[in-house]
Amino acid sequence: MIEKIIKEASEESERLISEARENGNKKYRDAVKEIELQKRRFIELEERKGVADKERITRAANRDARKSRWKTKEEAAKKVLHLALEQITAVKTDGFMDYSYPSILAGLIKKSAISIAGDIDTMEQGPGQEQELEVILSEDDAASSSVDHEMLTELEDEISRDSGVNVRLSLSDERIKSVGGVIIRRKDGTVVVNNMFEQRMARLSSSLREEIEKRLFVER
Numbered sequence: 001m002i003e004k005i006i007k008e009a010s011e012e013s014e015r016l017i018s019e020a021r022e023n024g025n026k027k028y029r030d031a032v033k034e035i036e037l038q039k040r041r042f043i044e045l046e047e048r049k050g051v052a053d054k055e056r057i058t059r060a061a062n063r064d065a066r067k068s069r070w071k072t073k074e075e076a077a078k079k080v081l082h083l084a085l086e087q088i089t090a091v092k093t094d095g096f097m098d099y100s101y102p103s104i105l106a107g108l109i110k111k112s113a114i115s116i117a118g119d120i121d122t123m124e125q126g127p128g129q130e131q132e133l134e135v136i137l138s139e140d141d142a143a144s145s146s147v148d149h150e151m152l153t154e155l156e157d158e159i160s161r162d163s164g165v166n167v168r169l170s171l172s173d174e175r176i177k178s179v180g181g182v183i184i185r186r187k188d189g190t191v192v193v194n195n196m197f198e199q200r201m202a203r204l205s206s207s208l209r210e211e212i213e214k215r216l217f218v219e220r
Contacts, residue, residue, distance in 0.1 A: 077209040081201055088179045088197055092144070102146050105182055109135055109147070109169070110155055110162075112184035112193040117163035131165055134172040136183040138196070142175055147182075 092101045099107075113133055137147060152169040159167045176183060181196035 073209075073213050077212045080212050081205070085179050085197060085201065092140075092146075092180065101180075102151065105137075105141065105146055105180075106151055106155060108182045108195045109152075109184060110159055112182065112195050113155070113159045113167055113169065114163045115193050116184060116186060116191050117159065117165035117167055130168045132168050132170065132187040134174075134185050134187060135169055136172045136174050136176055136185065138178040138180050139175045141180055142171075147171065 091104070095101055096104065116133060117131060135147060135152065141147065149171075152171070156167055156169050159165075159169075176196060178196045178198060181198075181200065183192065183194050183196060185192040
């Protein structure tokens with residue numbers, strides 16, 4: 001009987017030890033699997049982070065490149081426009097192509113006056129009624145007599161004929177600080193056309209910048 005009890009106890013002990021060993025091995029295998037899983041997750045996370053960092057750096061580099069290119073274009077356009085204004089001094093002396101500087105001013109006066117005449121209400125313009133317009137010059141152009149009374153008289157006939165409005169021109173005592181050009185306004189000050197060179201270039205700046213960029217920044 002005792003031997004039987006000892007044998008059964010021994011067998012039970014072996015069984016318990018075997019179960020404990022199996023449980024321990026299973027827990028170990030589960031732990032290894034969990035560690036491997038965490039390891040893969042960590043690697044994938046770092047890889048995604050690396051890709052995200054690379055994309056972020058690339059986007060920032062592209063943004064900086066575009067900003068730098070825009071700044072270079074803008075500075076180049078401003079420089080060219082500034083140089084163009086400086087060339088007005090040479091135009092005043094030598095003219096431009098086949099046009100003398102006074103003839104250039106005459107063209108601006110005529111264009112501006114016809115523009116104003118075209119805005120005059122027909123009901124406002126009575127039979128034989130004159131529209132008096134003032135010509136405002138820069139200090140330099142007024143001092144050099146680039147526009148005189150004889151020129152204005154000739155222009156009056158041309159403008160009146162072309163516009164159908166009886167126009168009279170006179171030189172204003174007012175002077176504008178400018179490299180050149182003209183301002184034409186009605187005597188009552190209700191309509192003004194600014195054709196000073198700085199103002200003309202400002203109005204044309206968008207198209208001028210596009211042309212400058214095409215010439216200076218040809219895509220390779």
